Amino acid sequence: MDAELRSLLDQAIADIDEQVDRFDAGDVAGFVAGMGAVLAAIHLAAAQAGSTSAGAVLPAGQQAGAVADRIAERELAQQLGYLQAWAEELQRAGTASGVSEAAVRARARLYAGAIKATWSEARYAGIPLPYHPGQGSECMVNCLCNWRVEQLEEEGNYDAYWIMAAAEHCSTCPARQARNPYQIRKGVLL
Amino acid sequence: MSDYTPSAIQGDTADYPGAGALLQLGVPWLASAPSYTDLPPYWSPRRDWVLSQTIHRESMWGAVVGKVATKIAAHSYIIKDAEDSKRRIGASQELMKRADGGQGWVQFAMRIVQDLLTTDNGVIIRIRRAGEEVQTIRTKAARPVLPDLLGGRTDGPQYQEVQIRAGSGAGRITGLYHLDSLRCTRTGNLAYPVRYQPLQGPPQLLRWDQVLMYADMPSPRAELLGVGLCPASRAYHKIGTLAALEQMVHEYTTGTGAVKLVFVQGILEKTLRELIASGIDAQQAKGYVYYLGTILGAIPGDVPVQVKEVKLKELPHGFDPNRERTNAYLVYANAIGISVQEIEPLSGQGLGTGTQTLVLQEASQGIGLAAFLKWLEQTFADRVFPASTTLEFSSDTDMRDQEAKAKVASLRAGERATRIQSGEISPAMARQLAVDSGDIPPELVDQDATPGGTLADDQKPLRDIQASPQARALLLTEPTSPPSGQMPQQMIMTKTPPPDREAARALLEDADVQRRAALLVAEVRG
Numbered sequence: 001m002d003a004e005l006r007s008l009l010d011q012a013i014a015d016i017d018e019q020v021d022r023f024d025a026g027d028v029a030g031f032v033a034g035m036g037a038v039l040a041a042i043h044l045a046a047a048q049a050g051s052t053s054a055g056a057v058l059p060a061g062q063q064a065g066a067v068a069d070r071i072a073e074r075e076l077a078q079q080l081g082y083l084q085a086w087a088e089e090l091q092r093a094g095t096a097s098g099v100s101e102a103a104v105r106a107r108a109r110l111y112a113g114a115i116k117a118t119w120s121e122a123r124y125a126g127i128p129l130p131y132h133p134g135q136g137s138e139c140m141v142n143c144l145c146n147w148r149v150e151q152l153e154e155e156g157n158y159d160a161y162w163i164m165a166a167a168e169h170c171s172t173c174p175a176r177q178a179r180n181p182y183q184i185r186k187g188v189l190l
Numbered sequence: 191m192s193d194y195t196p197s198a199i200q201g202d203t204a205d206y207p208g209a210g211a212l213l214q215l216g217v218p219w220l221a222s223a224p225s226y227t228d229l230p231p232y233w234s235p236r237r238d239w240v241l242s243q244t245i246h247r248e249s250m251w252g253a254v255v256g257k258v259a260t261k262i263a264a265h266s267y268i269i270k271d272a273e274d275s276k277r278r279i280g281a282s283q284e285l286m287k288r289a290d291g292g293q294g295w296v297q298f299a300m301r302i303v304q305d306l307l308t309t310d311n312g313v314i315i316r317i318r319r320a321g322e323e324v325q326t327i328r329t330k331a332a333r334p335v336l337p338d339l340l341g342g343r344t345d346g347p348q349y350q351e352v353q354i355r356a357g358s359g360a361g362r363i364t365g366l367y368h369l370d371s372l373r374c375t376r377t378g379n380l381a382y383p384v385r386y387q388p389l390q391g392p393p394q395l396l397r398w399d400q401v402l403m404y405a406d407m408p409s410p411r412a413e414l415l416g417v418g419l420c421p422a423s424r425a426y427h428k429i430g431t432l433a434a435l436e437q438m439v440h441e442y443t444t445g446t447g448a449v450k451l452v453f454v455q456g457i458l459e460k461t462l463r464e465l466i467a468s469g470i471d472a473q474q475a476k477g478y479v480y481y482l483g484t485i486l487g488a489i490p491g492d493v494p495v496q497v498k499e500v501k502l503k504e505l506p507h508g509f510d511p512n513r514e515r516t517n518a519y520l521v522y523a524n525a526i527g528i529s530v531q532e533i534e535p536l537s538g539q540g541l542g543t544g545t546q547t548l549v550l551q552e553a554s555q556g557i558g559l560a561a562f563l564k565w566l567e568q569t570f571a572d573r574v575f576p577a578s579t580t581l582e583f584s585s586d587t588d589m590r591d592q593e594a595k596a597k598v599a600s601l602r603a604g605e606r607a608t609r610i611q612s613g614e615i616s617p618a619m620a621r622q623l624a625v626d627s628g629d630i631p632p633e634l635v636d637q638d639a640t641p642g643g644t645l646a647d648d649q650k651p652l653r654d655i656q657a658s659p660q661a662r663a664l665l666l667t668e669p670t671s672p673p674s675g676q677m678p679q680q681m682i683m684t685k686t687p688p689p690d691r692e693a694a695r696a697l698l699e700d701a702d703v704q705r706r707a708a709l710l711v712a713e714v715r716g
Contacts (some may be wrong), residue, residue, distance in 0.1 A: 004714050004715065007713070007714035008710060008711075008714050011710050011714065012710075013711060015706075036693070036697055037697060037700070037702070037703055037706075038563050039697075039701045040694070040697035040698055040703045041706035041707045041710065041711065042707075044698055044703065044704065044707035045706075045707040045708075045710035045711050048707060048708075048711050049710075049711050049714065049715075069698065071209065071700055072694075073691065073694050073695055074689075074691075074694075075692070076694040076697065076698065077690050077691040077694035078689045079354070080690040080693050080694055080697075081687035081689045081690050082687055084687060085687040161453070171616075175618070179520075186191060188463035
C-alpha cells in the first residue's frame with residue numbers, strides 16, 4: 001500500500017474513533033451527522049491526495065481539484081447510503097437491547113477502509129480500470145491490494161497490474177491478479 | 191504441390207498428364223460385367239454421356255433429379271470465422287455468391303448436383319486464382335497400348351499442345367466455377383489431375399490446386415482413377431424399364447407404334463385402305479385429334495372374313511405397372527439417398543406412417559447427399575476459405591438438432607450448478623468444464639486450463655486465440671463465487687443502499703469539511 005495512503009488511513013481511523021467516543025445510544029442522529037462530516041473530510045482528503053500523488057494519471061484537460069471533487073462526491077454518496085442504513089439499525093437496536101461500544105467502533109472503522117478505493121480512483125482517474133481495491137471483492141474494504149500502472153511509449157497506452165500485498169486474500173483478488181497485465185491501448189481497456 | 195497421394199504404390203499415378211488415361215480405362219471397360227441395358231459398360235466417357243441424358247428419357251427420374259438439385263441449391267449456409275473476422279467472412283460469402291462468373295450459388299449448386307447424380311466422373315469445380323496467366327505447353331501424349339501389343343507402332347512418344355493456367359498456388363481465390371464433367375478427363379497425374387476440353391481452343395490442364403473433384407461412390411479400382419458410380423448408374427436399369435413402360439403406354443394411348451400384325455383374309459387390301467381412309471375423313475370432319483371412333487364398313491360378298499393377329503409387343507401376364515413404378519421410385523430414392531416419400535408422398539395411409547417418414551428421413555441423412563454436403567463443407571473450409579473460416583449447411587432437421595443440443599447443454603449446465611452448490615467445484619472450474627463441453631466459447635475463459643483435447647470434423651485446430659475487446663469486457667464481469675443465496679449465511683452481502691448524492695454534495699461544500707480535508711493531506715505529506 002502506498003505510504004501516503006497508509007498514513008491517511010490511520011488518520012481516518014483516528015477521526016472515526018474520536019467520533020465513536022462521542023456516541024450516545026440516545027442520539028443516533030447526532031452520531032450519524034458527525035460521522036457524515038468525518039467521512040466527507042476523509043474521502044475528500046483521499047481524493048485530493050490521490051489526484052495529486054506522484055504517478056497520478058488524470059483525464060485529459062481536467063484539473064486535479066475537479067477530479068477529486070467528483071470522485072469524492074460519488075464515493076461519499078455511497079458511504080452515506082450505508083451510514084443511513086446503519087443508523088436505522090442503531091435506532092432499532094437502541095430501543096431494544098442496546099448496542100455495545102465495541103460493536104459500534106468496529107463497524108465505524110470499516111468506513112475508513114473505503115477511502116482506499118477513493119484514493120485509487122482519483123489517482124488513476126484517466127485510465128479505465130475495471131475496479132479498485134475494496135470494490136466488488138469478498139474482502140470489501142479490508143482489501144490490501146493496489147494497482148501498479150506502467151505508462152508505455154505511445155500516449156494513451158498503459159499496462160496495469162493488480163498487486164496483492166503479503167496477506168491472506170479472498171478468492172476475488174487472486175483471480176484479478178491472474179489477469180495481469182490489464183492492457184489499455186489508446187485509452188481503451190482491452 | 192499436395193502432400194497427399196492417391197495411392198501408396200509407385201506406378202499407380204501417371205508420370206505425365208497425358209490423354210492416355212482413357213486408354214488405361216479401356217482395359218477395365220473390356221473386362222467389366224455385361225450390361226442388360228443399352229448403357230455402355232463401366233467405365234467410359236460414352237457411358238457418362240448416356241447417363242447424363244437419363245433426365246430426358248424418364249420423366250419421374252428427371253423430376254427427382256430436379257427436385258434434389260433444387261433442394262441442395264436452396265440449402266441455407268452459415269460461414270463462421272474462429273477469430274470473428276468480418277473481412278474473411280465477407281470475402282468467403284462473396285466467393286459463394288459470385289460462383290460461376292457471377293451467376294450465383296444457386297445456379298452453381300444446381301449444376302454440380304446434376305453432375306453428381308448423373309455422371310460417374312462426378313463433380314469438377316474450377317478454382318480460379320488471382321494472377322493466373324495462360325500458357326501453352328507441349329505435353330506427352332500416351333502411347334497407344336493395343337497397337338504396341340499387336341506389334342504395331344514403335345516410334346517415340348507423341349506430343350500435343352495444351353494450355354495451363356500458370357500462377358501461384360497460394361494466390362487469392364477469385365472465383366469458383368462448375369466444369370462440365372463430360373468435358374473433364376482424369377489424368378491420373380498428381381500435379382495436373384484434370385484435363386478440360388473447352389468449347390473452343392486447345393485442352394486445358396488443371397493443376398491440383400485449381401480444381402476440386404468429387405465422385406459419388408468412388409471406385410476402389412486403381413485404374414479407374416477415382417471415377418465413381420453415380421445414382422443414375424445405380425438406378426439405370428429401373429430408369430430404362432420405366433422409360434420403356436411409359437413409352438408403351440404412350441403408344442397405346444396415342445395409337446402410334448406398331449403393337450401387332452393383323453392379317454385379314456376375305457377382303458382386298460384396297461378395300462381395307464378405303465375403309466381406314468373414310469374413317470380418317472370422318473375423324474377430321476368431327477374435329478377429333480386422337481380418337482378415331484368406330485369405322486363401319488360394309489363389304490359385299492358371302493366370303494367370310496377371317497382375322498389373324500400376331501402381337502408384336504405386350505405386357506406379360508400379371509404385370510402391374512403401378513407396382514413397377516413404386517418399385518422404381520424406391521430404387522431412385524435409395525440410389526440418390528433421399529426418402530422415398532419425397533418422390534411418392536404418402537396418400538391414404540394411416541397416421542402411423544408419419545413417424546415412419548421421420549425415421550426414414552433421418553436415416554437417409556447418413557447416406558448419399560449427406561456425404562456430398564459434408565465434403566463441400568470440409569473441402570471449402572480446407573482449400574477455399576481462409577484458415578480460420580468454416581462453412582456449414584443447414585438442413586430440414588436443423589431445428590430438431592438445435593432443440594436436442596440445447597436440451598443436452600441444459601442438462602450439463604444443471605449438473606454443473608448442482609456441483610457448485612455442493613461445493614465440489616468452483617464457478618471458475620465450472621466455466622472450464624463448459625468450455626471443454628463446447629457450451630461456451632474458449633474466448634470467454636481467460637486461460638484455458640485444458641487446451642487442445644478434441645477436434646470435431648467441422649472445426650479447425652485452435653491457434654493462439656486472442657479474445658476480442660468485447661470478450662475481455664465480458665471476462666471482467668465473470669463471477670468468482672456462487673451467487674448469493676447459495677453461499678454460507680455469513681458470507682451473504684448486505685443489500686446495497688441507494689447513494690445519497692445530495693447529502694454528499696452538501697457535506698463537501700461545507701467549509702469545515704474542506705478545511706479538515708486539506709489538513710489531513712498536509713499532515714500525511716509532512
